[in-house]
Amino acid sequence: MLRVRAPATSANLGSGYDVFGVALSRPADVIRVSRAERTTISVSGVGSQYIPEDPDRNTVGAVAEALDTPAHIEIDKGVRPASGLGSSAASAAGAAVALNELYDRERSKEDLVSIAAEGEAVVSGAAHADNVAPSILGGFTVATPEGITRVDARVPLVACLPEIVVSTRDARRVVPEELTISESVETIGRAATLAIGMCRSDPDLVGQGMRDSVVTPARASLIEGYDAVREAALAAGATGVTVSGAGPAVLAACDEDDRRSIALAMLGAFEDAGVDARVYQTRVGEGVEMY
Numbered sequence: 001m002l003r004v005r006a007p008a009t010s011a012n013l014g015s016g017y018d019v020f021g022v023a024l025s026r027p028a029d030v031i032r033v034s035r036a037e038r039t040t041i042s043v044s045g046v047g048s049q050y051i052p053e054d055p056d057r058n059t060v061g062a063v064a065e066a067l068d069t070p071a072h073i074e075i076d077k078g079v080r081p082a083s084g085l086g087s088s089a090a091s092a093a094g095a096a097v098a099l100n101e102l103y104d105r106e107r108s109k110e111d112l113v114s115i116a117a118e119g120e121a122v123v124s125g126a127a128h129a130d131n132v133a134p135s136i137l138g139g140f141t142v143a144t145p146e147g148i149t150r151v152d153a154r155v156p157l158v159a160c161l162p163e164i165v166v167s168t169r170d171a172r173r174v175v176p177e178e179l180t181i182s183e184s185v186e187t188i189g190r191a192a193t194l195a196i197g198m199c200r201s202d203p204d205l206v207g208q209g210m211r212d213s214v215v216t217p218a219r220a221s222l223i224e225g226y227d228a229v230r231e232a233a234l235a236a237g238a239t240g241v242t243v244s245g246a247g248p249a250v251l252a253a254c255d256e257d258d259r260r261s262i263a264l265a266m267l268g269a270f271e272d273a274g275v276d277a278r279v280y281q282t283r284v285g286e287g288v289e290m291y
Helices: 059-067 087-102 109-124 132-137 168-173 181-200 203-209 215-220 226-235 256-272
Strands: 002-011 020-035 040-045 071-077 140-144 147-151 156-162 240-243 250-253 277-283
Touching (some): 002 087, 002 132, 002 156, 020 132, 020 181, 059 087, 059 109, 087 109, 087 132, 132 140, 132 147, 140 181, 156 226, 226 256, 256 277
Antiparallel strands (some): 020 071, 020 140, 020 277, 140 147, 156 250, 156 277, 240 250
C-alpha cells in the first residue's frame, strides 16, 4: 500500500481565471492505494457522504482507468467538496501520483497533470489544469495550452470557507462571456502584477494582482456576506482578497504577522452575516507528497 498527501489548491486568484493556481499548505486529502484486479473506491472524511464511490463517477476512477492501474483506493477527505479549494483536484492529483508509483508507470509529473485534469472532468464537466497542476507540482502555477509553468513562492494566505455550497458548474454560468478592451487591459496588468509578486514572494504585489472587475464580482454574488468579509480582511491587514476558485471559499494574501487577525476578522464577518465558517491559516505550499 502507498499513501500520499494531496494538498488543497486555490485557482484563478482573481485576475488569472482558468490559468493561475497555488498549492495550499493546508488543508489536504490523504489517499491510500493498493493493487487490485478491479478498481474500487472508499471515501471517508469531510463531505464524504456527497462523494460517489462508483469509479465511473469519481475523479480517481477516471485516473486509474487512464493509467491502467486497477486498485483499491481509499480517500480520506480533508478538503470539503464544493469548497472552491480544489477538492476533486486533490483526489485526482493524489491518485495520479500514487498509482503511477504503485505500478511503476514512470509517467512525468506533467503527464500526470494532464491525466488528473481529465479525471476532474468527471466532476466539473471539462478538463482544467488550474487546480490539479499546483496540487501535483506545488507552488504557483500558470496553466496554458502550451503547458504548465511553475515557481516556488513563499506567500502567507488565509482561506475562509463558509458553510455555503457553490458548484463549479453554477459558478461558470455567471461568468461574463465578453469583456471590453479596457477590462482586458486592466486584467492583464493585474495578472502580470500577481505573477511577478509570486516570483518575488511579495504579498503586497500578489494582493494588488488579485483585484479583478470581471469574474470575481460575478462569483462573489453567489457568496452571502462576501463584501463584508472582504472589507473585514482588508481592514485587518490583508493585501488582497478574492474568491477562491469557484467559491465559496474566500482567499486573502497577507504578511505572516497578520494572518491570525485576518482569520478572526473573516470569521467574524461571516458570523455577522449569519453564516457559519471555518478558516485555514495557510500559505503557498508543496505538491503531492508520499509518506
